[in-house]
Amino acid sequence: MSKRFYLTTAIDYTNGQPHLGHAYEKILTDVIARAHRSLGEAVFFLTGLDEHGQKVQQAALDSSRKPQDYCDDLAATWKAFAQTLNLSNDDFVRTSEPRHKAVVQTVLTQLHAAGHFYKAQYSGFYSLKEETFLTDKDRRPDGSFDPGYGEVVQLVEDNYYFKLKAWQSWLIEYLEAHPDFIQPSQRRNEVLGLLNHNELEDLCITRPLARLNWGIPLPFDEHFVTYVWFDALVNYVSVPAAQGDPTVLAALKSESQNPNTGIELWPANIHVIGKDILKFHAVYWPIMLKAMGLPLPQQILAHGWWHKDGQKMSKSTGNVVDPVAIIKDWGVDAFRYYVVRELDIGPDGNWTDAGFQARYNAELANGLGNLVNRSLSMLKRYRQGIVPPCSTELGEEVNRAIERVRSHFRASRLQPALLDIWSIVNRANQYVDQTAPFKLAKDPGKAARLGEVLYNLAETCRVLAVLLWPFIPDTADKIFAQLGLTESPDKLNTAAWGGLPAGHQIGEPAALFPKKETAKT
Numbered sequence: 001m002s003k004r005f006y007l008t009t010a011i012d013y014t015n016g017q018p019h020l021g022h023a024y025e026k027i028l029t030d031v032i033a034r035a036h037r038s039l040g041e042a043v044f045f046l047t048g049l050d051e052h053g054q055k056v057q058q059a060a061l062d063s064s065r066k067p068q069d070y071c072d073d074l075a076a077t078w079k080a081f082a083q084t085l086n087l088s089n090d091d092f093v094r095t096s097e098p099r100h101k102a103v104v105q106t107v108l109t110q111l112h113a114a115g116h117f118y119k120a121q122y123s124g125f126y127s128l129k130e131e132t133f134l135t136d137k138d139r140r141p142d143g144s145f146d147p148g149y150g151e152v153v154q155l156v157e158d159n160y161y162f163k164l165k166a167w168q169s170w171l172i173e174y175l176e177a178h179p180d181f182i183q184p185s186q187r188r189n190e191v192l193g194l195l196n197h198n199e200l201e202d203l204c205i206t207r208p209l210a211r212l213n214w215g216i217p218l219p220f221d222e223h224f225v226t227y228v229w230f231d232a233l234v235n236y237v238s239v240p241a242a243q244g245d246p247t248v249l250a251a252l253k254s255e256s257q258n259p260n261t262g263i264e265l266w267p268a269n270i271h272v273i274g275k276d277i278l279k280f281h282a283v284y285w286p287i288m289l290k291a292m293g294l295p296l297p298q299q300i301l302a303h304g305w306w307h308k309d310g311q312k313m314s315k316s317t318g319n320v321v322d323p324v325a326i327i328k329d330w331g332v333d334a335f336r337y338y339v340v341r342e343l344d345i346g347p348d349g350n351w352t353d354a355g356f357q358a359r360y361n362a363e364l365a366n367g368l369g370n371l372v373n374r375s376l377s378m379l380k381r382y383r384q385g386i387v388p389p390c391s392t393e394l395g396e397e398v399n400r401a402i403e404r405v406r407s408h409f410r411a412s413r414l415q416p417a418l419l420d421i422w423s424i425v426n427r428a429n430q431y432v433d434q435t436a437p438f439k440l441a442k443d444p445g446k447a448a449r450l451g452e453v454l455y456n457l458a459e460t461c462r463v464l465a466v467l468l469w470p471f472i473p474d475t476a477d478k479i480f481a482q483l484g485l486t487e488s489p490d491k492l493n494t495a496a497w498g499g500l501p502a503g504h505q506i507g508e509p510a511a512l513f514p515k516k517e518t519a520k521t
């Protein structure tokens with residue numbers, strides 16, 4: 001078996017409801033996963049939940065629930081959310097699952113035996129909210145800590161530490177030698193800047209049981225549980241281990257439960273994450289993997305953050321976007337399209353209801369929807385829905401756009417791919433206006449010309465469905481159904497011009513994106 005293209009999202013804390021930020025990351029990852037499937041690759045897409053730690057323990061306590069029961073209920077909500085977003089994930093990990101806990105404990109045991117940890121006393125500041133130790137370097141000029149850290153307390157406690165410091169120069173050299181490892185490049189520069197100008201601290205990898213019991217017990221000292229990040233990051237290899245990945249199993253010195261079904265996954269091709277958790281993925285995780293003797297993932301792809309109406313989204317002020325409500329009103333593809341089209345992978349973005357609705361009406365209803373509807377309705381009306389002989393008038397232009405989209409798919413350039421796809425939508429709508437098939441239809445002498453125009457339009461709709469499948473799969477399926485095609489639009493190599501056979505009978509045209517009243521601004 002050959003290695004699959006393996007990509008992951010961050011795993012979300014199980015302490016509340018999903019919002020736009022979580023949805024965005026999952027949709028980006030899903031589009032990349034589907035783009036690679038469309039390119040003909042075997043893909044494995046993993047998402048899931050980060051269930052341990054103080055935040056979750058506290059949230060469970062606040063609702064008077066046991067942490068496991070609390071997480072079980074929320075896990076059902078989050079799994080349903082993945083379906084609402086139409087994700088094509090191949091697995092869904094929960095860090096409270098035995099398959100994950102066992103791998104975390106094996107990793108801890110091995111790293112401990114190999115001398116990567118030491119025990120020491122810590123005396124200093126601790127942010128309860130961020131579950132992190134703070135030093136004087138984290139203070140603001142007036143001596144206070146950033147309010148983002150929440151309550152900061154003074155602590156004196158024993159803990160285990162991972163010797164991170166020792167790997168600093170190795171990591172810098174690795175990043176220098178692998179320019180694509182952290183993308184976009186602005187994020188790579190940030191990490192290199194951090195490493196070149198600061199000395200890394202060793203990483204505290206435990207919390208005393210007395211303070212936190214909702215975590216994975218440390219296998220070599222019963223008084224401690226594992227620090228939530230050391231636990232969470234390991235999900236990226238615990239699932240491959242459970243799937244029988246030979247590279248991970250060899251590093252863990254474990255055997256597959258079923259050697260015949262081993263799926264080759266590691267190293268991951270892309271970890272998709274938000275910019276706020278870059279340090280954990282671009283500094284701690286590579287060093288953990290190096291210590292485990294595992295190859296590093298090919299890429300950490302860090303996206304920006306969404307704001308709403310120019311403000312940080314916040315549960316406490318009610319300034320949040322509820323993706324489930326938007327999807328209920330506007331459809332999942334409108335939501336998927338908007339988040340990818342509006343915000344390129346990298347910068348921060350701003351959600352406004354008016355902006356969403358404007359793109360819906362202009363680009364989906366009037367742009368794509370109108371093109372498909374009028375193209376297929378005219379084919380129905382003027383030719384009883386029977387595809388005329390092949391014509392290549394738009395073929396070259398469309399084929400060139402297909403090649404650009406192909407290279408965007410390979411490089412996770414999603415917004416640029418949509419721009420190229422919309423260049424076809426706009427060109428074809430312009431073609432309708434220029435050729436005016438409704439006028440040609442009135443002149444029997446122009447029947448051949450009308451046939452050419454109708455072929456170009458119908459074939460453009462077919463190509464668009466294939467190109468759009470990774471982004472808006474339901475719509476792509478609907479376009480194929482309206483074209484009377486029974487196969488799936490999920491293979492990019494079927495996009496090339498000329499695939500629609502002459503004499504083929506199309507199906508029934510129907511509006512893809514009904515035009516809606518927009519919000520008053």
Ligand code: MSP
Binds near residue numbers: 021025
């Ligand atoms: N549990 C950790 C990740 C562990 S990965 C081994 C965590 N969870 S989280 O629920 O807080 O965030 C999950 C993902 O959602 C992160 O990648 C984060 O950047 C992303 N987002 C959370 N809010 C966001 C926005 N407002 N906008 C875009 N993405 C945001 O961190």
